[in-house]
Amino acid sequence: MATTPNAATPADLPANPPSSLRRWMGADEIAHVVTLIAAATLLLIAVLLVYQLWVLSGEARSKFGWTFFLTKTWDPVAGDFGALPFIYGTLVTSLVSLLIAVPLGVGGAIFLAELAPPKLSSSLTFVSDLLAAVPSVIYGLLGVFLLVPLMRTTFQPALKKTLGFLPLFQGPAYGIGFLTAGMVLAVMVVPFVLSVSREVLLAVPRDQREAALALGATKWESTWRVVVPAARIGIFGSVFLALARALGETMAVTMVIGNNPKISASLFSPGYSIAAVLANEFSEATGNLYLSALIELGLVLFLLTFVLNGLARLLIVVTTKRGSGVLPT
Amino acid sequence: MRIVKVVSLLAVLLAIASLTIAAEGQVLLNAAGATFPYPIYSKWFDIYHQSHSNVQINYQSIGSGGGIRQLLDKTVDFGASDGPMSDDQLKQATVPILHFPTVLGAAIPSYNVSGVQGDLNFTPEALAGIFLGKVTKWNDPAIASVNVGVKLPSDDIVVVHRSDGSGTSYIWTDYLSKVSSEWQQKVGKGTSVNWPVGLGGKGNEGVSALIQQTPGSLGYVELIYAIQNHLPYGKVKNSSGAFVKADLASVSAAAAAFSKFMPDDFRVSITNPEGNKDAYPISSFTWLLIPSKFTDTAKRDVVKDFLKWMMTDGQQYTEALSYAKLPKEVVSKEMKAIAQIQ
Numbered sequence: 143m144a145t146t147p148n149a150a151t152p153a154d155l156p157a158n159p160p161s162s163l164r165r166w167m168g169a170d171e172i173a174h175v176v177t178l179i180a181a182a183t184l185l186l187i188a189v190l191l192v193y194q195l196w197v198l199s200g201e202a203r204s205k206f207g208w209t210f211f212l213t214k215t216w217d218p219v220a221g222d223f224g225a226l227p228f229i230y231g232t233l234v235t236s237l238v239s240l241l242i243a244v245p246l247g248v249g250g251a252i253f254l255a256e257l258a259p260p261k262l263s264s265s266l267t268f269v270s271d272l273l274a275a276v277p278s279v280i281y282g283l284l285g286v287f288l289l290v291p292l293m294r295t296t297f298q299p300a301l302k303k304t305l306g307f308l309p310l311f312q313g314p315a316y317g318i319g320f321l322t323a324g325m326v327l328a329v330m331v332v333p334f335v336l337s338v339s340r341e342v343l344l345a346v347p348r349d350q351r352e353a354a355l356a357l358g359a360t361k362w363e364s365t366w367r368v369v370v371p372a373a374r375i376g377i378f379g380s381v382f383l384a385l386a387r388a389l390g391e392t393m394a395v396t397m398v399i400g401n402n403p404k405i406s407a408s409l410f411s412p413g414y415s416i417a418a419v420l421a422n423e424f425s426e427a428t429g430n431l432y433l434s435a436l437i438e439l440g441l442v443l444f445l446l447t448f449v450l451n452g453l454a455r456l457l458i459v460v461t462t463k464r465g466s467g468v469l470p471t
Numbered sequence: 472m473r474i475v476k477v478v479s480l481l482a483v484l485l486a487i488a489s490l491t492i493a494a495e496g497q498v499l500l501n502a503a504g505a506t507f508p509y510p511i512y513s514k515w516f517d518i519y520h521q522s523h524s525n526v527q528i529n530y531q532s533i534g535s536g537g538g539i540r541q542l543l544d545k546t547v548d549f550g551a552s553d554g555p556m557s558d559d560q561l562k563q564a565t566v567p568i569l570h571f572p573t574v575l576g577a578a579i580p581s582y583n584v585s586g587v588q589g590d591l592n593f594t595p596e597a598l599a600g601i602f603l604g605k606v607t608k609w610n611d612p613a614i615a616s617v618n619v620g621v622k623l624p625s626d627d628i629v630v631v632h633r634s635d636g637s638g639t640s641y642i643w644t645d646y647l648s649k650v651s652s653e654w655q656q657k658v659g660k661g662t663s664v665n666w667p668v669g670l671g672g673k674g675n676e677g678v679s680a681l682i683q684q685t686p687g688s689l690g691y692v693e694l695i696y697a698i699q700n701h702l703p704y705g706k707v708k709n710s711s712g713a714f715v716k717a718d719l720a721s722v723s724a725a726a727a728a729f730s731k732f733m734p735d736d737f738r739v740s741i742t743n744p745e746g747n748k749d750a751y752p753i754s755s756f757t758w759l760l761i762p763s764k765f766t767d768t769a770k771r772d773v774v775k776d777f778l779k780w781m782m783t784d785g786q787q788y789t790e791a792l793s794y795a796k797l798p799k800e801v802v803s804k805e806m807k808a809i810a811q812i813q
Contacts, residue, residue, distance in 0.1 A: 218636075219659035286680050294685075316629065316670060316685060401634030401671025412670050418634075422673060425534030426636025426662040428560065433540075 192444060199438035201431055210438060216403045218423070223435035225442050227403035231320065231413035232446065235395060236388040238324025238409065239331055244381055246328070247335025251377075254336070255343035256365045267340060274333035282397035285326040290317040290398060293325075298410055313408040316400065321409035323399040327391055331384035338383060342376025343369060375458055382454045389447055392417040416443040496525050498773045503531040504538020504551030507576055507638050507693065508757045511794050512551065515785050519777055526773050535638055536662065542568065542760055548770060550760035553638020554662065555738035566764040569812065570737040571778060571805055575795035577694040577722045577754035578643045579704040583682050584609055585624055591705040592617040592714045595743070595752070598707070599651035601628055601689060603658075604668035609687060617708070624687075631681045631690030634671030636662040639693045642755040646742040694722065694754075695793040711748035721751035722795035730800035737805070754795070764813050771812060778809050 202210065202223060213224020250270075254263040294317030301311045346369045354364035370377070400412020401422065416439050427433045509532035516528040533541075535552035542550035543563050555570055580593055597613040600606035606613050610623040633640045644660040658664050670685075672678035675696035682688045682702075694717050697704050706714040715721050728747035733739060743752045761778070765771035782802045789796050797805075 215665065217665035218663045219661045219665065286677075286684075291684055314627070318670060318681070396634065396673050397677060401673070402666070402669065414671075422635040422671075423663050424636075426536040426638075428536040428539055428557070428662070 192441070195437055195441040195444065199434050199441050201434035202438040203434075205431065206435075210435075211442070214403075214405060216419075218427070218429075218432050221429065221431050223432075225416070225439055227405050228414055228416045228419055228439060229442065229446065230405050231399065231403075232389060232415040232417070232443070234320050234409070234413065235323045235327055235399065235415055236385060238321060239327035239388045240381065240385060242325060242328035243332045243335055243384055247332045247380070247384070248339050248377060250332075250336045251339030251343055252365060252370065255340045256369060257361070263340075267337065270333045270336045273329075274337065278330065278391060278394040279397075281326055281330050282394035285322065285394060285398040289322055289326060293317045293322050309407040310409050313406070313410045315410055316412065318398050318400045319408075319410050319412045320399065323395050323413070323415070324409075326394050326398055327388045330391065330394060331387050334384045334387060335380045338380030339373070339377045342373040342380070345376070346372045375462065378454065378458050378461075382451060385450060385454070386447060389443065389450070390417055392421045396421055416440075416446075498526050498769050500526070500528045500549070500770060500773065501531075501547045502528060502538075502549045502551065502759075503533050503541045503547045504760070505535045505553045505638055505757055506532040507553050508551065508574055508794070511574055511789060511792050514788050514792065515781055518785075518788065519780060523773075523776075526777070528777070534636065536636060539760065542762070548765075549762065549774065551758065552760055553755065553757045554641045555740075555758060556760065564762070566762045569761045569763050569808065571759045571761060571808070572726075572737055572756035572797060572801060573759055573781065574757060574789055574797065575722045575726055575754055576638065576642065576757055577717045577725075577751055577795070578639050578646075578691045579694050579697050579717045579753070580689060580707065581679065581682050581692045581697060581702050581704045582689040583684075583686060585626065585686050586622060587624075589621075590703070590716060591621065592708065593705050594708045595646075595650035599647050599654050602630060602632075602647060602667070602669070603651070603654060604630070617714070626687035629685050629688040630666075630669030631672055631678050631685070631688050632666050632669050633675075633678055633691075634673050637674075638662065638755070638757065639675070639691065640664065642742065642753060643691045645740050645755070646753045649740075649743045691753075694718075694795075698793050707752055709748065709750055709752040710743055710745045711750075713748040715749065715751045717751040717754070719790060719793065719795040721749055722754040723798055725750035725752065725754045726756065726795070726801060727798035730798050730804075733801060733804060735808075737801075737808070756797075761812060763811055775809050775812050778812075779806065782806055 206213070206223065210223065210225050211229070212226055213222070214226050215222045215224050216227065217223070250266075254266055258266070294315050298311075298315035298317070298321075302315065305311045350368050350372060351364050354368040355361075359367065395415050396418035399415060399418060401414055401418060402412040403414045403419070404411065406413070420436055420439060420443075424436055427436055509530070512530050512532075516530060520526060520528070530551075535554060538547070538550035538552055539556055539560060541547045543560065545565075551573075553576070556568060561568055580598065582591065584591070591614070594613065594617055597606060597611075597617070600611075600613055607628055608625055609628055610625050615623055632643075641660060641662050644654075644658065644664050647658070648655040648660045658667065669690075670681055672681040672690070675693050678690045679692055679696070679700065679702055682690050682692075692702060692704070696702075698718075704717070706716045708714050724747055725741050725744045728744035728750045729739060729741045737756070737758065739756070741755060744750045759778075761774060765774065782797075782805055786796055786802075
């Protein structure tokens with residue numbers, strides 16, 4: 143719609159409502175309101191979520207108090223509930239998955255962004271994005287039917303033979319357990335690390351690479367000492383995205399973790415995660431206390447995610463300060 | 472053009488009006504609950520709808536616990552559960568809730584033992600010992616003594632149980648509680664329990680996948696799932712001393728053995744029945760949970776008519792879906808109980 147120059151005069155305003163409306167409420171204001179609503183909605187959802195979890199878990203909170211975090215029993219029949227084995231299982235599986243996924247994902251991203259020919263880079267990125275879109279139940283099924291037998295017959299005996307002196311790799315090899323769950327999770331979160339890391343590496347200005355090369359750095363030196371440190375914050379961000387996904391993953395984990403609320407130093411032994419026990423027991427939970435304890439577990443998972451995210455931000459702040467302005471030598 | 476528009480608008484309005492008029496005789500019932508009987512319930516509701524086109528019953532198979540909760544919250548017209556409601560739960564209801572057994576289910580021991588073909592025999596003591604973690608080897612005398620002639624390996628037994636809350640776990644633990652006082656004290660019965668040993672698989676498919684993949688494993692699976700997937704499973708010794716393999720007949724026999732002692736509210740566990748050597752000991756009813764008072768008389772009449780139809784004509788569809796039928800004595804007792812719905 144073309145506005146005439148004289149539309150701006152006050153006399154014309156009533157006669158020309160569309161343009162006056164535009165004047166009165168410009169695109170800036172509209173954008174401001176719309177984006178504010180979007181942001182406020184997100185905040186509102188988060189607040190409502192915590193509020194509901196808090197209210198509905200009231201019975202379990204008042205009965206168990208802080209001991210909920212320290213008790214190892216989970217006995218629906220006796221009405222005795224503790225979150226410790228589930229917190230442990232959630233943390234261990236997420237940690238194992240990150241230990242595998244971060245080197246793979248960041249390494250892959252460096253190759254795709256810096257070293258690979260562009261054609262190969264874009265097609266491999268496409269494949270990685272496809273992996274991120276596979277439903278988690280598919281990963282769970284592949285875990286049960288491919289990875290579990292392989293773990294039991296090959297990987298776990300081999301680990302026992304070579305690293306069996308560590309308590310991490312002892313005990314009977316069932317094929318399922320913390321290690322297998324962590325490995326399935328790793329496959330699921332690698333695409334997140336890879337995609338995001340590659341984008342931030344590509345976003346590092348060309349000047350920086352060229353400056354490093356001009357100073358006599360090799361290709362690898364420029365990548366490792368200039369580009370990667372510059373993209374550090376974005377890479378951290380990709381890792382936290384992966385961690386969030388790993389913490390909350392339900393279906394794939396419950397299929398391979400063994401679903402046994404035990405705390406064991408061995409990665410071979412079966413365990414349980416918060417998201418998995420919620421998915422397993424929520425639909426058949428009959429008693430009020432039982433239901434309330436499950437909801438409190440949901441609250442614990444929320445809290446855990448919150449704390450880990452906070453720590454992650456702190457880590458970024460600390461490392462950024464230390465590294466700012468000075469390139470690592 | 473304008474006239475055409477007005478006429479077409481009128482036609483649409485008329486169509487909507489006639490639809491709402493036609494819908495006035497419609498009765499829409501919402502129900503929710505157990506997943507185990509879902510195939511037969513959806514078949515029943517579908518066939519009943521074919522002969523009573525004004526009746527539509529929506530059933531959400533969200534699990535027994537969810538069904539009971541929704542019934543107590545009055546978000547559904549009736550519920551369904553694999554375990555009877557507890558006294559506490561019944562007290563929470565604003566109108567008394569009636570239990571109506573519909574079909575029977577059973578849990579069977581399935582296993583994967585190297586070198587063993589054919590059916591293994593299990594005593595109640597052996598099953599309780601294995602699930603308590605006391606019987607740990609396949610060649611333990613508790614198993615070997617009732618499987619003479621079978622060469623049992625010295626492998627460790629890997630126990631597999633359901634990880635999701637389920638009616639099948641309820642039947643299994645209810646049975647173990649009856650045959651082992653130690654189990655009753657340490658673990659008890661429920662849709663989810665604190666298992667002393669073992670690995671958890673999600674759903675019947677999760678448990679059977681674990682059993683198939685893990686040499687030396689033993690777990691329990693719903694009978695229908697085992698029949699439909701041709702899983703090998705063992706015989707269990709009943710209280711008359713006979714080793715019985717679960718099938719539709721031996722499960723119905725267990726219900727018949729209990730029909731003499733059937734309480735008026737039908738809340739009865741039929742595991743480990745006495746006095747019938749053909750009865751399979753690890754089976755259970757599954758129930759519809761019906762409020763005894765409906766404020767909507769049209770809904771009340773439909774529910775009563777449906778229950779009658781289910782007990783009579785509806786029974787012919789059960790065995791095609793591998794559900795064990797209710798014994799005649801139970802059906803006639805239920806027909807009388809329908810009158811309690813007001």
